[in-house]
Amino acid sequence: MSLVNSSQTDTLPKLVKYNAATTPLGAGMREKTRGVWQTYSWAEYRDQVRDFALGLASHGFGRGDRLSVIGDNRPQLYFAQLAAQVLGGVSVPVYQDSIASELAFVLNHAETSVIVAEDQEQVDKALSLKDKLPLLRLIVFDDPRGLWAYDDPILRSFESVLEAGRVFGAANPSFYEAELTKGKADDTAMIAYTSGTTGTPKGAMLTHHNMIATAEAFIEVNDVKYGDNWLSYLPMAWVGDTTFTLGMALVARLTANCPENPETVQRDLRELGPNVMLAPPRIWESMLTQMQVKSVDATPFKRRIFDYFRGLAERCELDRSDGKSPSLADRLGLALGEVLVYGPVRDQLGLRNARWCYTGGAPLGPDTYRFFRSFGVNLKQVYGATEATALIACQADAETNPNTVGRPIPRIEIKIDDRGEVMLKGPNVFVGYFKQEEATRDTLTLDGWLKTGDAGFFDKQGHLVIVDRAKDVGKLSDGSAFAPQFIENKLKFSPFIREAVAFGDRRPFVAAMIAIDIQTVGSWAEKKGLAYTSYIDLSRKPEVAALIGAEIAKANATLPDIQQVKRYLLLNKELEADDAEMTRTRKVRRKFVAEKYVAVIEAFYGGQDQVDLTMDITFEDGRRSTINSTIAVHDMNGCAEASGRLRSGDV
Incomplete structure (x- = not known):
């Protein structure tokens, strides 16, 4: 009972x-x-x-x-x-x-x-x-x-x-x-x-x-x-x-x-070795960055071993997702990789005892998702909302897919309305917002359906696919679909990119603001002999702009031409919750960011090669200050050549 x-x-x-x-x-x-x-x-x-x-x-x-x-x-x-x-x-x-x-x-x-x-x-x-x-x-x-x-x-x-x-x-x-x-x-x-x-x-x-x-x-x-x-x-x-x-x-x-x-x-985490784990995408992305950095810092021989077995694991994971069984040679290779690479990596991450792990709170990029699954981490996707007591749908062990969030959990009913919004009813649905009756009426229908605000659909297997926040899904000026989170997740697969904000709704092409990862880019700069004094100084380096351009080129190679990032800018500060640019759960507050960085958007689509920015910043104690700077706007033309010069082996 x-x-x-x-x-x-x-x-x-x-x-x-x-x-x-x-x-x-x-x-x-x-x-x-x-x-x-x-x-x-x-x-x-x-x-x-x-x-x-x-x-x-x-x-x-x-x-x-x-x-x-x-x-x-x-x-x-x-x-x-x-x-x-x-x-x-x-x-x-x-x-x-x-x-x-x-x-x-x-x-x-x-x-x-x-x-x-x-x-x-x-x-x-x-x-x-x-x-x-x-x-x-x-x-x-x-x-x-x-x-x-x-x-x-x-x-x-x-x-x-x-x-x-x-x-x-x-x-x-x-x-x-x-x-x-x-x-x-x-x-x-x-x-x-x-x-x-x-x-x-x-x-x-x-x-x-x-x-x-x-x-x-x-x-x-x-x-x-x-x-x-x-x-x-x-x-x-x-x-x-x-x-x-x-x-x-x-x-x-x-x-x-x-x-x-x-x-x-x-x-x-490593000491405890938990049996089960939930982490938001930022944690998984940080773990991936950690592994990528350790690979780069390893000796050439160890790096080649890591890269070989990583490639084998990811290829076999793609085959599994297509319903193909690995060959005998691949199975032997995976067994050897378990001893040399996969097992030690899971141990380093503290996931040696984990029977299952979930990612939730925001979409996780498919490349990051496949990396962990290929290394033997039973990583699955879960979908939820605060108003649904955190859980709406999840993936079963045998039904993992980077493009879906699985099936509804038991006793949860989900439907997609005529605008494509995901709605649900069940014992997990909250009773309303405290002292906010109007907001409650906007979110809960009279017959008990919760409006999630997410755009989605069911695939042929009956799995729920979340496209993006309904209010964020748009179209480029030619009518092509524009889902910013999908593009941003592609970009954040790079260990050098901490955050990305894509623009393109009702615009002729996609542009992106990039916040670099100070740890990985700083380490790269030190190896290259580039001296820097601060985040602002590092983000202004032409060499860093070329590095990020090469990383964007890699992401663009996996995107349709119309959705590829054509222009980008390196922010002179990280996106911060204290500055209201992100929530405390590391979600971009798009409306606020679009208003705050309107000069950047105008520069992207006005053909400018630089933009003057005056930004308010908030310290932990509540004090405020401003940053005045001129930031370069970069075109992706020629980034293929940059990618060749800054190939992963040199990074």
């Missing part, structure tokens, strides 16, 4: 109690602290949630109140969210790298009364906003380092709230169970704020029923086992993290593992 249909397991906090009763000594959550993995058993997990919930109650937190968490992935921040839900409250995770103005909007809009912050940095942010948050009553911190001299009356340590909870529980022995029992499947569990690609973030209200039913549907079509290790490293405010670290982990009794800090994620 479905967990969500039982009154004993129909909320996330009830699942904590159920897991503690069923497998009290099983590993519920781990965190790495000072180089050592510390484990919370399911019984200890339950005790932390219970005591913190009672501590919140002793401070006046109750049904309908909102609790926000801010910081890196820490068990205490997950416990706090569940504790709030025990009392009928709602969790509101926020992005830890948000600047003060972004935090103020979300925390005010959500009517947050309690903030649980990871450390001094996040406490300072919260305290700086105190006067702007009239409902804020309590700030709780987990890591006490640097906070010994703080004496603000609303500040409490996590341990002190736990202790207050134990005292409150002793005086009110039946309180916790009574509050836990009051919880119902249709209660709002969390408010997940959207990434805000089209403007101000909206708060999607997700119920316990949404979270549990979505997890159960996903588990039905994936190899998920009790005790599987899951690395909780994605931003806690991203609905994908919550869906897995809380929803999936509680339903399937996975062990969620919190890395020591963001800088040690790769090392912790």
